[in-house]
Amino acid sequence: SQQGEEDPQALSIQEGENATMNCSYKTSINNLQWYRQNSGRGLVHLILIRSNEREKHSGRLRVTLDTSKKSSSLLITASRAADTASYFCATDANDYKLSFGAGTTVTVRA
Amino acid sequence: NAGVTQTPKFQVLKTGQSMTLQCAQDMNHNSMYWYRQDPGMGLRLIYYSASEGTTDKGEVPNGYNVSRLNKREFSLRLESAAPSQTSVYFCASSGGEGGKNIQYFGAGTRLSVL
Numbered sequence: 001s002q003q004g005e006e007d008p009q010a011l012s013i014q015e016g017e018n019a020t021m022n023c024s025y026k027t028s029i030n031n032l033q034w035y036r037q038n039s040g041r042g043l044v045h046l047i048l049i050r051s052n053e054r055e056k057h058s059g060r061l062r063v064t065l066d067t068s069k070k071s072s073s074l075l076i077t078a079s080r081a082a083d084t085a086s087y088f089c090a091t092d093a094n095d096y097k098l099s100f101g102a103g104t105t106v107t108v109r110a
Numbered sequence: 111n112a113g114v115t116q117t118p119k120f121q122v123l124k125t126g127q128s129m130t131l132q133c134a135q136d137m138n139h140n141s142m143y144w145y146r147q148d149p150g151m152g153l154r155l156i157y158y159s160a161s162e163g164t165t166d167k168g169e170v171p172n173g174y175n176v177s178r179l180n181k182r183e184f185s186l187r188l189e190s191a192a193p194s195q196t197s198v199y200f201c202a203s204s205g206g207e208g209g210k211n212i213q214y215f216g217a218g219t220r221l222s223v224l
Contacts, residue, residue: 004152031210042114042200042215043153088152092211096141096160097168100152 004032004089004101012107019076021104023089024069030094032065034074037086037103046087047074079108112136116201116216123191123223131186131219133201141204142184143213144168144176146197153200159184191223 007022023032031050035043049056049065049072056063062075076083086105090098117132135142140161145153145168155168157176165176173195175187184203188195198220202213 033212040218042217043202043213044215045212048210048212090213094209094211096166096206096211097143097155097158098211098213099155100145102150102152 004091004099006087006089006101006104008104009102010105010107012109013079014109015079015081017079019079019083019106019108021074021087021106023072023074023101025072025089025091025099026070027091027093029067029091031092032063032072033090033092033098034061034063034072035088035090035100037088039085043088076106079106081108081110084108114201114203114214114216116199116219118219119217120220121222123188123221125192125223127191128187128189129191130188131199131201131221132183133185133216134183135201135203135214136182137203137205137214138181139203139205139214140181141206141211142178143202143204144174144184144186145200145202146170146195147200147218148197156186156199191221193223195221196223197221 033048034046037043060077086103088103090100114135143158144156159178162181201216204213
C-alpha cells in the first residue's frame with residue numbers, strides 16, 4: 001500500500017502566487033523526497049529532507065518535515081507557468097524502496 | 111549521459127500476448143526499479159533489484175517477471191498480458207550515495223492491452 005498521501009489532489013493558482021501541498025505518511029522514515037512529473041514525462045527529483053531535519057530550501061522550494069505528526073509540506077514560491085506539473089512525495093524507510101503518494105496536480109494560470 | 115533509457119515508448123498488445131520492456135542506465139547505479147502508474151494514482155512498485163544479481167518483489171508483482179541482466183540493464187516481462195496491465199511503466203535507478211535513495215527515472219512506456 002502507498003505510504004504517502006498528498007493533499008490537495010489538485011491546485012490551481014495564478015502566476016506569481018505561492019503553492020503549498022502537504023504529504024502525510026504512516027511509518028518511520030529515513031528521509032522524505034519530493035518529485036515533479038510534467039505531463040507525459042518521467043519523475044524528476046526535486047528535494048530531499050532527512051528525518052532529523054525540520055526545514056530545507058532549494059531555490060523557490062521550501063520543504064518542512066514534522067516527524068511527530070508524520071507530515072511534510074512543499075511550498076513553491078512565486079509560481080511560474082513552468083511549475084505546472086504533478087508533485088509527489090516519496091518516503092524512504094531505508095530498505096532500498098521508495099513509497100510514493102498519489103500526487104498533487106498543480107496548474108499555474110498565466 | 112543518457113541517464114535511464116526505456117524501450118519501447120509505446121506498445122499495444124492483445125490479451126495473452128507477451129512482451130519485454132527494456133531499461134538501461136549509464137550512471138553506474140547499483141539499484142534499479144520498475145513501477146506502474148495508473149490514472150490518478152502514484153507509482154506502485156512492481157519489482158526492484160537492490161544490486162546486480164538480486165531481484166525482489168514490490169507491491170504489485172503478479173503477472174510480471176524481471177531480469178537483472180547486468181549492472182546496466184533491468185528488463186520487465188509480461189508473459190500473458192491482461193487488460194488490467196494497461197498502464198504507464200517507469201524504470202528508475204539509484205546509486206544510493208550517502209544513504210540517500212534518490213531515484214532517476216526513464217521517460218516511460220505507455221502500454222495498452224486490448
